[in-house]
Amino acid sequence: MELLFFCVIVFLFLLAIFDLSVGVSNDAVNFLNSAIGSKAATFKRILIVASIGVFIGAAMSNGMMDIARHGIFRPEHFSFYDLICIFMAVMVTDIILLDVFNTLGMPTSTTVSMVFELLGATFVVAIIKMADGVDLGLSELINTEKALSVILGIFLSVAIAFFFGTVVQFISRMIFSFNYRSKLTWKIGIFGGICATAIVYFLLIKGVKDLSFMTPDVKAWIGDHTSIIILGCLVFFTIFMQLLHFLRVNVLKVIVLMGTFSLAMAFAGNDLVNFIGVPLSGLASFQDYAANGAGNADGFLMNSLNGPANTPVFFLIGAGVIMVVSLATSKKARNVAKTEIGLGSQQGGDEMFGSSRIARRLVRWALSVIAWVRRVMPLSVQHWFRRRFNVDETIMEQGAAFDLIRGSVNLVLAGALIALGTSLKLPLSTTFVTFMVAMGTSLADRSWGRESAVFRITGVISVIGGWFITAGAAFIGAGVIVTLMHFGGHWVMIALAVLTIILIIRSNRRFRNKQEGESGGDAMFQTIITTEDKKKTWPLLMLYIKEQQETFLRYAEESYQKITQAFIVEDRGKLSKAESSLQQHKNVLKNARRKETLCLRHVAYEMAIEKSPWFYLSNNLCMSILYNLRRINEVCKEHVENNFRPLPPRYSAEYEMLQTRISGLFNDTLAVMQSADAKAVSELRLRCDDIKDTVSDAYHRVQDHLRDGDTASMTVLYVYVNILQETQEMVSSIRKYLRAYAKLRDSDFRSRPYEKELPEATN
Secondary structure, eight states: OHHHHHHHHHHHHHHHHHHHHHHIIIIITHHHHHHHHHTOSOHHHHHHHHHHHHHHHHHTGGGGGHIIIIISBOGGGSBHHHHHHHHHHHHHHHHHHHHHHHHHTOOOOHHHHHHHHHHHHHHHHHHHHHHTTOOOOHHHHBOHHHHHHHHHHHHHHHHHHHHHHHHHHHHHHHHHOSSGGGGOTTHHHHHHHHHHHHHHIIIIITTGGGOTTOOHHHHHHHHHTHHHHHHHHHHHHHHHHHHHHHTTOOHHHHHHHHHHHHHHHHHHHHHHHHHHHHHHHHHHHHHHHHHTTOOOTTTOBOGGGGSOOOOOHHHHHHHHHHHHHHHHHOHHHHHHHHHHHHHTOSSOOOOOSOOOHHHHHHHHHHHHHHHHHHHHSOHHHHHHHHHHTOGGGOOOOTTOSSOHHHHHHHHHHHHHHHHHHHHTTOOOOHHHHHHHHHHHHHHHTTOSOTTTHHHHHHHHHHHHHHHHHHHHHHHHHHHHHHHHHHHHTHHHHHHHHHHHHHHHHHHHHHHHHHHHHHHHHHHHHHHHHHOOOHHHHHHHHHHHHHHHHHHHHHHHHHHHHHHHHHHHHTOHHHHHHHHHHHHHHHHHHHHHHHHHHHHHTTSOHHHHHHHHHHHHHHHHHHHHHHHHHHHHHHHHHHHHHTTOOOOOHHHHHHHHHHHHHHHHHHHHHHHHHHHOOHHHHHHHHHHHHHHHHHHHHHHHHHHHHHHTTOOTTHHHHHHHHHHHHHHHHHHHHHHHHHHHHHHHHOTTOOOHHHHTTOTTOOO
16 A cells, blocks of 8 residues: 555656646746747747746745645644545646646636645545544634635735736836837936845845745844845945946846846745645655554544645755746747737737627726716826827837836736745735736736727636636536545546546647647738838738638638538538537637738738728628528538438439539639639639529529429428528629639739620629
8 A cells, every 4th residue: 555655646746747847838937928028038048037036936935835735724634545635636636727728828827726726625525524423623624714815815916916017007107108218318227226126125035034044143134134235225226227228238128137037036936836835745744654654544644744844955946947948848838928918918919819798898987987087187187198108109129019118017016926925925826916917017008909908808807717717627626536536545546647647648739739730820920910011011911811711711612512411411410510610710710800900900001991992801701601601501400400301312413513513613713812813713703603503593493393392302492492592692702702802912903804705794
């Protein structure tokens, strides 16, 4: 039995290694977002600065390990076997939850995960113990007071971070404005001195007491002379930053890199416990159990965990190495980073979220409040604020999402808040604090304009909702898993270990495939919206539109063939899959249209005016084709699910010939898009007219058969008529699309010279 428990501890540490890798994708990326978003330095340089911060912060994290040892449960009332089940449940649930959220690109909180997993698993084990006759209540088994303070600290940090982010950024922007370079001469020294002093105070004065090599005398001296140290730092850094400015050094970049360093330290000091706290507590439990004879695991109580954690330094250094390596190599980390940077971007970009009712109501309420403020505020004050908050004067680095002023505030304020929570032994969520500070500063910077506010508020609500879902899923998931292990014994532990490994492998494969499919389009989109030369923008946008619409037309041709063939052979499964696929592709088309519209704003004004009618028409026609496919699939699926009569053979043979012509039309349309031959476009439009006539003939033949009394097949013939009508509409949309696409490429395109031979052909 002792060997089994040893294997469990080893497995916990293996999961901890993966947890560090997965967790760094979600949490450690928080201290890179502001530096990346403001383009303060190259990614390599930012990573080097952050790595140093992680190592130093890891040395300060020992005090936080007590949360995993006795912060949630009272170990003196739990047996060794109880705690092994709890620790195993926490790690398995944590790995699955974090990997799912990272794959979706949604930032979640490792702190919330750990706390609620511990709480859920402990709650279930406590209920089991009480049901077995233990004369103890929940308050005696669960450290309710500490657990409540931790939970309140986590969720209060949302409001606190958002409030301070908004206020501090608003004040900073009033001082510097968006055209900050003209206001730096004497202000930058004071601003840099305050930022640097805040970093020193919170990360050294507040965190120094947890360093293992600090003697009590040194700690006492620092405590007695804190005011002098702060004043000295303020004077020194103010003068130092002013000198750097006179030497033409970009002080704001220095502050951002210092802030990155400070937030990395705060992250390691606060969140390292989320990754290795549970395995280390499991190791301490096993060592105590083995040292006392390794007897009955169900009867050996874990009083030893009430003592302070003395984590060996090599564990902390090893964890820091894994975090840095994972951060440098993780594609999921950059996927998560796009969410926060995108929601706080100063310029229009790819809005990753849709619109929601609550977001629309909040925007309407905010507009009403703003209108009221404008009515009561004197005009002179309004003019002053407009000058200070003139977004058109924004100075940003090439390709940046926001400027260096906001990047500085994001990092310094988030680092200070997290370090303060760490010094109070409250595991504030790094994700919560950094994300909400960033959202507060973006709100103060007027980044949420009328055309983006709804999407960004929806995004914030979605992320916060994801945190609450994390809490519920962590509590329930850990509770279910610990129940299975408690009653199922070691066989369930082994099965869960295997299942966890399988899920990890499958999740990573799925994410890799998804990234391969999305990387090209996203790269082209980012290139277009960051290109400053507007003459180069339109050719890039035309190439982007062509790629997106070619992809859709290939999908439409395949879907049409699959749907109609599935109807003929009565394959309900394929029709159900097609329904789901068409719904998903509707969102793909909407997202592509939003991106292309954003790109169109970066095109030269005259060109945008000339091309926009054909751009919108081509997009609308693609959506119309999709609706035709959805309406065909809907009636076919309902017919097949009800097991009604199949399509008679004489109609099937006729329709298969029509299918072949429609497929050829799609393929020739794709070929014409490649060649851009005006004559070929006109000839293909004439073929569309011919196919429409063929469909009309088939439709009239069905009507004639119905008039002749062919009532036995009436139901299926109505479905067939619907397919013919929607097919005719789809061909008509393709015909119009060909002209719109040709005009999009060449405004001088004229189709009538090639169509004059057929006067009945309409334009």
